[in-house]
Amino acid sequence: MSHASRSDSLAGLAIAGTVWRRRRVFGAVFAAILGLAVLALVLLPVRYLGTASVIVAEQEPGAAANASSAWAQKVGDPADMESQLLVIRSPRLLRLVMSTPGVIPAVVEECERGRLLGGAGSCDKLKTDAGAFIEHVDGRFSVASAGRSRVINISYQSGIPEVAQTLANALTQAFLDDQRNEGANSREVASSWIWRELKQLDQQLRAADEKIQQFRRTKGLMRGANAPISSERLTSIGQQLSQAEAARAEAAARLQEIKSEQERGPTDAPSVLSSRTIADLKQQLTAVSAQLASAATMLGPKHPSMLALSREQAMIQQRLVEEMQNIAASAKKAYDANDALVNSLKTQMDAAKAEAGSATLDEASIESMVRDTEIKRQQYAELYKKAGELETERRVLQGSTRLVSLAELPNKPFFPKKIPFLAAGTTLALIFGIGAAMLADKLSRSATGEAAPQSAQPVAPQPMPPSAPAVAEIEQAPALAPQSVEQTPDPPIAEVPRSQLPKIADVPILACLPRLKTLRQLSAVGAILQDYRNLALPQVLRLASEDAEFQAGMRALVQALGLVESGPTRRIVVTSAGDGEGKTTCVLSLAEHLAAAGRRVLMVECEPVHPDFAQVLSLPASPGLSGVLSGAAAVSQAVIRTDRPNLHVLPFGERTGRVASVLFGAKIAELLSGLGDYDAVLIDSPLPALESLCLSKIDNLLLCVRSDRSVIEPVISAITRVKLLGADDLAIVVTMTDAEHGGRPQPAFTATDAYARAG
Numbered sequence: 001m002s003h004a005s006r007s008d009s010l011a012g013l014a015i016a017g018t019v020w021r022r023r024r025v026f027g028a029v030f031a032a033i034l035g036l037a038v039l040a041l042v043l044l045p046v047r048y049l050g051t052a053s054v055i056v057a058e059q060e061p062g063a064a065a066n067a068s069s070a071w072a073q074k075v076g077d078p079a080d081m082e083s084q085l086l087v088i089r090s091p092r093l094l095r096l097v098m099s100t101p102g103v104i105p106a107v108v109e110e111c112e113r114g115r116l117l118g119g120a121g122s123c124d125k126l127k128t129d130a131g132a133f134i135e136h137v138d139g140r141f142s143v144a145s146a147g148r149s150r151v152i153n154i155s156y157q158s159g160i161p162e163v164a165q166t167l168a169n170a171l172t173q174a175f176l177d178d179q180r181n182e183g184a185n186s187r188e189v190a191s192s193w194i195w196r197e198l199k200q201l202d203q204q205l206r207a208a209d210e211k212i213q214q215f216r217r218t219k220g221l222m223r224g225a226n227a228p229i230s231s232e233r234l235t236s237i238g239q240q241l242s243q244a245e246a247a248r249a250e251a252a253a254r255l256q257e258i259k260s261e262q263e264r265g266p267t268d269a270p271s272v273l274s275s276r277t278i279a280d281l282k283q284q285l286t287a288v289s290a291q292l293a294s295a296a297t298m299l300g301p302k303h304p305s306m307l308a309l310s311r312e313q314a315m316i317q318q319r320l321v322e323e324m325q326n327i328a329a330s331a332k333k334a335y336d337a338n339d340a341l342v343n344s345l346k347t348q349m350d351a352a353k354a355e356a357g358s359a360t361l362d363e364a365s366i367e368s369m370v371r372d373t374e375i376k377r378q379q380y381a382e383l384y385k386k387a388g389e390l391e392t393e394r395r396v397l398q399g400s401t402r403l404v405s406l407a408e409l410p411n412k413p414f415f416p417k418k419i420p421f422l423a424a425g426t427t428l429a430l431i432f433g434i435g436a437a438m439l440a441d442k443l444s445r446s447a448t449g450e451a452a453p454q455s456a457q458p459v460a461p462q463p464m465p466p467s468a469p470a471v472a473e474i475e476q477a478p479a480l481a482p483q484s485v486e487q488t489p490d491p492p493i494a495e496v497p498r499s500q501l502p503k504i505a506d507v508p509i510l511a512c513l514p515r516l517k518t519l520r521q522l523s524a525v526g527a528i529l530q531d532y533r534n535l536a537l538p539q540v541l542r543l544a545s546e547d548a549e550f551q552a553g554m555r556a557l558v559q560a561l562g563l564v565e566s567g568p569t570r571r572i573v574v575t576s577a578g579d580g581e582g583k584t585t586c587v588l589s590l591a592e593h594l595a596a597a598g599r600r601v602l603m604v605e606c607e608p609v610h611p612d613f614a615q616v617l618s619l620p621a622s623p624g625l626s627g628v629l630s631g632a633a634a635v636s637q638a639v640i641r642t643d644r645p646n647l648h649v650l651p652f653g654e655r656t657g658r659v660a661s662v663l664f665g666a667k668i669a670e671l672l673s674g675l676g677d678y679d680a681v682l683i684d685s686p687l688p689a690l691e692s693l694c695l696s697k698i699d700n701l702l703l704c705v706r707s708d709r710s711v712i713e714p715v716i717s718a719i720t721r722v723k724l725l726g727a728d729d730l731a732i733v734v735t736m737t738d739a740e741h742g743g744r745p746q747p748a749f750t751a752t753d754a755y756a757r758a759g
């Protein structure tokens with residue numbers, strides 16, 4: 001299990017323990033909040049929601065193939081949808097709703113119901129005052145689009161189901177009628193204007209035809225198929241001349257465009273770009289330019305590849321220039337041909353004019369009159385067709401808005417909804433109940449710690465051993481609130497006889513190591529909102545070395561172990577019932593403390609699963625204990641001297657399951673028999689799982705127990721197991737405790753500590 005998972009589990013257990021201890025506070029707050037939710041559910045006025053639906057901007061009337069682009073743009077325009085929503089909520093439409101039969105009595109009935117429930121204002125003015133009516137109903141209407149569709153939902157909230165249905169349907173019908181009338185009126189206006197234009201055109205056409213016939217009779221003009229012969233020939237030549245001049249102008253423009261682009265370099269003229277050869281050459285030029293740019297990033301300008309690519313690029317550019325010159329020459333030829341044709345047609349035109357003689361003016365007049373008449377006749381046909389379409393649409397028009405569904409009579413309240421309301425009330429009750437329980441627990445324990453009596457001491461203040469009530473607190477696994485701790489000078493340590501120490505399962509408690517001061521919460525609210533963050537083991541050791549109370553606990557542990565004075569080598573195994581008990585931190589801190597006091601210390605890492613010594617102490621590569629067990633190295637070769645005086649380390653080395661089985665299958669004391677002269681050999685070891693006497697002949701065994709344990713059974717099981725493994729002198733070190741005011745560490749066990757997680 002990872003450190004984060006263990007921290008989350010510890011936090012959950014601590015919160016559960018706090019809630020159980022303060023279950024009365026939790027129950028009272030939970031019942032009060034839930035009761036308020038139920039009371040609100042009963043007292044809040046019931047609201048019903050009637051909802052009708054319409055769809056706007058349907059297909060334009062007529063065939064789908066004839067739909068205009070403007071209409072298609074309107075259908076996909078979100079702004080048009082927003083404008084429709086604003087139209088529905090407009091005061092103009094609400095005034096139309098007011099005039100709908102049955103709406104005024106329904107609104108007055110709703111108003112009277114509101115006055116019975118504590119509402120204010122007179123309901124009589126709703127019958128005549130449009131402003132009061134709009135103010136009353138506007139806030140109860142809800143108009144919104146259904147997702148990304150063109151459907152609009154029109155809803156009305158009311159305490160009376162019939163009123164909700166009536167008002168929702170009234171606004172829906174008013175909107176549909178307004179859309180239908182607006183479309184019909186616009187088409188009627190357009191149709192009337194078209195019919196007036198048609199009447200005027202008819203009169204003009206009749207007058208023009210009569211004038212043409214009279215002119216022909218008067219002038220005696222010969223006619224061909226459609227006009228006088230001279231006029232027809234002249235018209236034909238004129239049409240040809242116009243076409244030739246247009247072709248010549250186009251050729252001249254193309255030629256001028258090509259020449260102007262040639263002067264500026266590469267051309268992008270359409271006539272040039274339309275050439276397949278130009279397109280291929282440009283594609284080749286682009287590819288060569290890309291190769292040249294790519295090669296330039298790796299090769300010099302005089303590299304053969306660069307020179308070859310440059311020559312190829314220049315050759316392609318030259319071909320482009322030549323091809324553009326060919327295109328320009330072709331354009332020049334086209335221009336010359338069209339110019340010659342124009343000149344020829346002009347000569348023919350002059351001849352036709354000479355032949356026509358004096359009849360030219362008369363024929364021109366006739367042609368002008370005929371053209372005007374034909375234009376008017378075409379306009380007349382188009383307008384007549386459009387007028388017929390508008391008249392048909394006006395008669396069958398239903399508008400661009402269509403009804404989807406009218407509002408049904410609501411049979412279930414829209415607000416409040418029982419299940420979501422009660423679920424929200426239960427959630428709030430749980431949150432406030434847990435918060436109140438934790439706050440009460442923190443405040444209660446803070447008050448208890450401040451009121452604790454200070455017993456008189458015959459000498460300077462000393463760190464006292466844990467009392468019998470503290471042992472009872474371990475067995476009950478409490479989780480007290482962190483307290484603010486005053487920093488006091490480190491007191492001298494007085495020896496405490498082992499017989500006076502409290503016990504757990506007949507095993508004495510040697511010392512209590514307090515939580516690191518910089519990691520403690522200084523208020524009850526801060527403890528409730530504590531952020532369980534992991535710290536690396538080197539950070540924890542640094543904090544431990546700077547914490548005066550933690551060092552005082554270490555001195556008490558050294559005093560209890562009898563390591564104050566030099567003597568025979570003491571082999572001490574430090575273990576725990578599981579991870580996160582502060583075992584590794586205890587070993588490293590105790591070793592540094594003894595080494596600083598002048599004792600020669602050897603730390604032995606018997607941790608095959610999570611070896612940390614090499615990383616924490618920045619040790620060089622070594623065969624370690626695993627190399628000794630496998631026979632690859634002697635014990636003296638595996639021991640590493642650290643940069644700290646008097647401190648040597650035997651790390652575990654490579655992690656293998658086979659080495660672990662050999663390690664816990666033998667006696668640890670015998671494995672370390674070849675070591676040098678040390679005052680203390682500290683062994684960091686997990687609780688072995690094998691059935692053996694691997695802990696026999698060990699001088700001391702320290703079992704680290706976290707003070708905020710939720711259950712004591714694992715500790716009892718661990719004590720029984722180490723006794724079966726051959727441990728004779730067994731003691732307990734309680735970690736993560738709070739210190740009382742006055743500098744006397746006591747086993748006031750609290751939830752979670754960073755150095756315990758790191759170990």
